[in-house]
Amino acid sequence: MPSKVDICNEALNLLGANTISSLTESSTTAVLCNRIYDTEVDFLLRQHNWNAAVQEANLAAVTGTPIVGWLYKFLMPTDPYCLRVLNVYDTSDDDQNFQCRGRHIYCDTSAVDIIYIGRITDPSEFDSMMMKTLVDLLAYRLAFPVTRSKETTETMFAAYRNTMADAMAVDSQEGTPEELKSDHLLDARLR
Numbered sequence: 001m002p003s004k005v006d007i008c009n010e011a012l013n014l015l016g017a018n019t020i021s022s023l024t025e026s027s028t029t030a031v032l033c034n035r036i037y038d039t040e041v042d043f044l045l046r047q048h049n050w051n052a053a054v055q056e057a058n059l060a061a062v063t064g065t066p067i068v069g070w071l072y073k074f075l076m077p078t079d080p081y082c083l084r085v086l087n088v089y090d091t092s093d094d095d096q097n098f099q100c101r102g103r104h105i106y107c108d109t110s111a112v113d114i115i116y117i118g119r120i121t122d123p124s125e126f127d128s129m130m131m132k133t134l135v136d137l138l139a140y141r142l143a144f145p146v147t148r149s150k151e152t153t154e155t156m157f158a159a160y161r162n163t164m165a166d167a168m169a170v171d172s173q174e175g176t177p178e179e180l181k182s183d184h185l186l187d188a189r190l191r
Contacts, residue, residue: 001123001124002123002124002131003123004023004037004123005020005021005022005023006123007037007123007131007134007135007138008020008023008029008033008037008138010135011033011135011136011138011139011142012029012033012139012142012146014135014136014139014156014159015139015142015143015146015147015152015156016147017029017142017146017147020033023037028145028146029142029146032142032145032146033138033142036138036141036142037138040134040137040138040141041119041120041134042083042119043137044130044133044134044137045083045084045117045119045120046083046084046117047164048164048167048168048171048172049086049117049171049172050117050127050130050171051127051171051174051175052120052125052126052127052130053083053117053118053119053120054086054115054116054117054118055077055080055082055115055116055117055118056113056114056115056116057077057113057114057116058111058112058113059074059075059077059105059111059112059113059114060074060110060111061073061074061110061111062074062075062104066106069099069106070099070106070107070108071107071108071109071110072106072107072108072109072110073104073105073106073107074104074105074106074107074112074114075103075104075105076100076103076104076105076116077114077116077118080118080119080120080121081118081119082103082116082117082118082119083116083117083118083119084116084117085098085100085105085114085115085116086114086115086116086117087114087115088105088107088112088113088114089112089113089114089115090109090111090112090113091109091111091112091113093113096108096109096112098112127171129163129166129167129170129171130167130171132163132167133160133163133164133167136156136159136160136163136164137160137164139156139159139160140153140156140157140159140160143155143156143157
């Protein structure tokens with residue numbers, strides 16, 4: 001399975017740059033890769049509900065009642081680190097209204113189950129399309145510092161956007177389609 005260095009080298013290859021043997025070496029490209037890699041992985045994970053990153057957790061309210069708007073607050077999970085909360089359920093699996101503020105989730109239920117996007121630190125956990133999207137994202141982010149070419153940067157951005165769209169389309173088709181719940185507005189439009 002690919003390592004962080006392998007992924008960075010694929011991005012550097014797209015730019016026609018020299019490859020690296022370690023993220024800790026002193027070359028300019030290694031320093032750049034080391035500086036942006038983790039941030040760009042988190043950025044990519046927050047952009048889409050990647051199946052490879054979906055996690056679940058049971059949370060109990062933390063002490064101290066929220067001051068405004070909600071009855072309970074919960075600390076977001078740290079193992080794996082919660083990058084984005086997708087949904088909050090009460091113990092009977094009913095969707096709950098919620099709000100994220102900083103590293104806390106606010107809700108009106110004292111215990112909740114959450115579905116969230118967790119940080120992936122091991123590249124072997126990426127699926128192939130997510131990894132290709134990360135390669136293109138890194139190539140885009142490295143393009144100008146490495147090549148000093150606006151044209152190359154724009155080309156890499158377009159490649160990243162196309163790969164991202166393809167990966168999101170495939171990734172979102174894995175599972176039962178979400179059923180639309182009827183509400184008064186939808187009912188009125190269907191009459």
